Amino acid sequence: MEASNQGKTRNCVSCGRAIAWDANVCQYCGHDFRAPAAAPPHEKTILSLVGGILILIAGIMGLAMGAIFLVAANNVDTLADWGVDVAGVGDILSDILTVCGIIVIVLALIVLLGGFFGVMRKHWGLVILGGVLGLFLIGPYMLASILSLIGLILVAVSKKDFS
Numbered sequence: 001m002e003a004s005n006q007g008k009t010r011n012c013v014s015c016g017r018a019i020a021w022d023a024n025v026c027q028y029c030g031h032d033f034r035a036p037a038a039a040p041p042h043e044k045t046i047l048s049l050v051g052g053i054l055i056l057i058a059g060i061m062g063l064a065m066g067a068i069f070l071v072a073a074n075n076v077d078t079l080a081d082w083g084v085d086v087a088g089v090g091d092i093l094s095d096i097l098t099v100c101g102i103i104v105i106v107l108a109l110i111v112l113l114g115g116f117f118g119v120m121r122k123h124w125g126l127v128i129l130g131g132v133l134g135l136f137l138i139g140p141y142m143l144a145s146i147l148s149l150i151g152l153i154l155v156a157v158s159k160k161d162f163s
């Protein structure tokens with residue numbers, strides 16, 4: 001069998017030139033035919049997906065909270081109807097609420113972006129950043145922070161899912 005292959009040639013898959021039939025390494029380009037075939041693509045785990053979704057939810061919560069701050073800032077006067085004396089501090093209160101609302105919305109947008117990339121399994125560093133910033137969103141019953149923390153842990157342990 002081997003003898004019948006003497007003198008036969010084949011074309012190198014790398015450079016296309018004719019090489020000895022049983023050559024292990026192409027003499028022209030150095031392509032090594034003994035190299036193992038490319039490893040199968042890594043199976044992505046559910047952990048990274050769930051982590052991304054949790055961070056995404058935290059971001060949505062933050063966005064809603066920021067919107068509530070802004071609405072409240074524009075309706076400080078109505079606090080008087082609830083018996084809160086806002087005379088003299090109404091403008092300051094409105095400004096504080098506006099600044100808080102804008103800060104929360106900017107934070108929430110970065111968290112949302114992180115969560116989105118988490119679901120896509122891309123840009124691991126950005127997803128981690130989103131999860132960390134999500135910790136500061138707090139939210140009702142600290143839900144946004146708790147979701148971010150769990151999401152952060154899930155994404156951190158499944159780093160290999162990210163390209």
Ligand SMILES: [Zn+2]
Pocket residue numbers: 012013014015016017026027028029030031
């Ligand atoms: Zn070659």
